[in-house]
Amino acid sequence: MRSKRAELLVGCFIVLGVAALVYLAVQVSGLAFSSKKDTYQVVARFDDIAGLTSRAKVSIAGVTVGSVESITFDKELYMALVTMNIHSDVNNIPTDSSIAVLTSGLLGEKYLGISIGADDEMLKNGSEIYDTQSALVLETLISQFLFKAGDSEK
Numbered sequence: 001m002r003s004k005r006a007e008l009l010v011g012c013f014i015v016l017g018v019a020a021l022v023y024l025a026v027q028v029s030g031l032a033f034s035s036k037k038d039t040y041q042v043v044a045r046f047d048d049i050a051g052l053t054s055r056a057k058v059s060i061a062g063v064t065v066g067s068v069e070s071i072t073f074d075k076e077l078y079m080a081l082v083t084m085n086i087h088s089d090v091n092n093i094p095t096d097s098s099i100a101v102l103t104s105g106l107l108g109e110k111y112l113g114i115s116i117g118a119d120d121e122m123l124k125n126g127s128e129i130y131d132t133q134s135a136l137v138l139e140t141l142i143s144q145f146l147f148k149a150g151d152s153e154k
Contacts, residue, residue, distance in 0.1 A: 039066065039085035040125040044099050044112075049080045050135035052101055052110040058084050060114045065090045068112065084112065086123070094119040100133035110135060 049071065058066035066086035074081045086093070096117030103110055114129075123129070 038088040040088055040091075040123075041069065042084050042086055042093075042123050042125075042127050042129060044082050044084070044129040044132050045074060045077060045079040046082060046101060046132050046134045047079060048134040048137060049082065049101055050110065050137045052080075052082070052112070052135065056109065056111050058086065058112045058114065060090070060093070060116065065114070082112070091122060091124075093123045095121045095123055095127065095129075096131065097123070097129060098131035098133065099129045101135035103136070 052068065052071065054068050054070055056068040057064045058068065066084050069083045069085045071083075072081045073079075093114065094117040096119040098115045098117065100113050100115070101110055102113045117131075
């Protein structure tokens, strides 16, 4: 009787541990259990998004205000077209704001950071942010440094 009770407690402990790991894995992956917030869509075009993915966060001053809905290739302009869902309670983003592909940490995940502008007109559903800054690609910087160092030795 005593060993069955111990086995039952160990089994419950293992089940709770597995449930906690599944919950953490879902939260880290960006798939949340929470309900969808009301959002509006905004688009932006970038020369290079360098690893930005769907469901990446969109932030203003370090606060998450939305997420990347989709990334497609604009065949006419040869640019990446990024569609973002912005929370509807953040409805005061000026139309002349700029957006950049940023990295959290040295080799961390990519996200979009919005820098607020000063225009009186605000972004609304279907608006486009025209002032964009592409991702800083580490490999490109390294190759430029190496080739410039090689040229100076000649």
